[in-house]
Amino acid sequence: MARHRWADVLRTTHPTTRHAGPMTAPTPVTTRQVPPRQLAWLRTEVADWTSQGLISPDQAERISTRYSADTHTRFSIGRVLLYLGGGFVGIGLIWLVAANLDQLSPVSRFVAVTLIWLAFLVGSEVLASRQASAALVGAARLLAALGIGAVLFQAAQSLQVPAFEPRLLGLWSAAALLHGYASRAYLPFLVGVVSGVAWWFTQPMWDEPSGLTVVMLFGAGSVLAAGLAVLHDGRIDPFAWTWRTVAAGMALLAMFAAAIPDIGGDGVVWSSWLVVALVAAGAVAAAAVATRPGTRALEPLGAVVVLVVATLIGLWTTGTDTSDIDTSDWLHAAVSVAAYVLLAVALVALGTVREHPPLIWMAMAGLVVFTTFQSFAVFAPIVTGAWLFVVLGTVFLGTGFLFDRARRELAEALDSDTSTSGSNEGQDR
Structure with a gap:
């Protein structure tokens, strides 16, 4: 199916030129990022098309320069470690809340967890605005999405609401989905989907x-x-x-x-x-x-x-x-x-x-x-x-x-x- 997409692109963006009038200045072409494997396949095909005379060398160069490798799609150990670290830290925060942090008063616990969540939330968007590494921004947003769960569970403890109440999962899902859609960020959206699916079943089955x-x-x-x-x-x-x-x-x-x-x-x-x-x-x-x-x-x-x-x-x-x-x-x-x-x-x-x-x-x-x-x-x-x-x-x-x-x-x-x-x-x- 990838071959069909590239064929459509070639037909629509690189047809055989027939000039009926005076030539105009070429329109600047925006480079599109594609996965490295697709780019390698495209370059191999372009070379084959050129050798068979289907396209000219100039067209081959224009096609090749139109696309670049999307390095964000490559497997990276650093990216995996950042995501794992964010996940462990976020789950650890929720665990700490569940452990009730007896050393602090309920108000102090809530304020501490809320400040940590806000730090992750604001910090992730600051990193995104400064065009930091996508993996680093994703890890920070993952921490924020998990951190809002810790805030909700801590608030429930302060209000004497049982930690296993299904409504908490629903609120966590709504908050994470709101974060994901507001920032167009995938990881907070994924946290919202997972917690939302859990709530979808536990709430109706509660009674x-x-x-x-x-x-x-x-x-x-x-x-x-x-x-x-x-x-x-x-x-x-x-x-x-x-x-x-x-x-x-x-x-x-x-x-x-x-x-x-x-x-x-x-x-x-x-x-x-x-x-x-x-x-x-x-x-x-x-x-x-x-x-x-x-x-x-x-x-x-x-x-x-x-x-x-x-x-x-x-x-x-x-x-x-x-x-x-x-x-x-x-x-x-x-x-x-x-x-x-x-x-x-x-x-x-x-x-x-x-x-x-x-x-x-x-x-x-x-x-x-x-x-x-x-x-x-x-x-x-x-x-x-x-x-x-x-x-x-x-x-x-x-x-x-x-x-x-x-x-x-x-x-x-x-x-x-x-x-x-x-x-x-x-x-x-």
């Missing part, structure tokens, strides 16, 4: 835990994250990447949990927080469909389908006695496997179209785990011993073959579409 509630929360989380991914596309791409990854993970977990026998035996246990979660997910999905029509709308709509199907499968109760498996158990397992395979194939297609490899790997890994679980939980009493592994291996081989073939056919279809659109654009010119 009325239920297996089917978990399934519905997974499905609603997928709808919410898919809608947010579509809304962020083309605006804040790193955030869209994260939301899309969360949506895929939630969808896979929803379908996995729904397939557990008798998980919905207690039915739907409604609570105000569960209703809020479903309404919020529906509102975001509706906003995504309304503001970003077209193929993008298929993502939140597909997540809605996952929510509905997972809930229906969860409500379909069967026996829990693995020594007595009847037709209903077989049918439940077959429908669950079919639904999960369709979801995995859809995620592979989405990962290919969106050039999002984690979706492909998540779908394949999830299918392996799901099939293994179903085999041992449902089919093991019937197909025992070595034959179970033979059957399971055959399923994996067949599924892997179908996955690889579907991925290749989709990639070839995209190749042909790109080539056709490129030729049409050339004819229009």
Whole structure:
């Protein structure tokens, strides 16, 4: 797919020049930073195109000077150590708060933790304004995002609020997300997403835990994250990447949990927080469909389908006695496997179209785990011993073959579409 992007760039920015009038001064070209591997690939291709006479040496030089290596994308031990150090310090601050710092009064503890957080918050933005190292700025922002959690937990202790209250996770997530969006910083945003996901499940389960509630929360989380991914596309791409990854993970977990026998035996246990979660997910999905029509709308709509199907499968109760498996158990397992395979194939297609490899790997890994679980939980009493592994291996081989073939056919279809659109654009010119 990277090859298609470069081909589009060449067609639009470096066409064969035909001057119909007097030549004008060339427009200054802004250098674009790309990952080093892509830049190395581009230079190799440009040299090959030049040797074949597809482009002139002057065009090759113009293409090469248009791009430079983005050194921030390189793996750096220093960057990893800075991030690890920031993470450990931030977690240590929260731990110190949890330890209650008996040497200080509650007010003194709150003031001390707040000052530390403000120092990290202001310091990170000062470093960013002075164009300091991206790794250093990221570590400082990570400390600030974790530090606000320490401030909230310390304030809760001062107000005699239990430290395990789910609302604290929600407040921490809101504060970190606000920091991330205000500064367009990824690490505070990531802290907000992680703490927000934790709150998403703990808050509705706080009073009325239920297996089917978990399934519905997974499905609603997928709808919410898919809608947010579509809304962020083309605006804040790193955030869209994260939301899309969360949506895929939630969808896979929803379908996995729904397939557990008798998980919905207690039915739907409604609570105000569960209703809020479903309404919020529906509102975001509706906003995504309304503001970003077209193929993008298929993502939140597909997540809605996952929510509905997972809930229906969860409500379909069967026996829990693995020594007595009847037709209903077989049918439940077959429908669950079919639904999960369709979801995995859809995620592979989405990962290919969106050039999002984690979706492909998540779908394949999830299918392996799901099939293994179903085999041992449902089919093991019937197909025992070595034959179970033979059957399971055959399923994996067949599924892997179908996955690889579907991925290749989709990639070839995209190749042909790109080539056709490129030729049409050339004819229009």
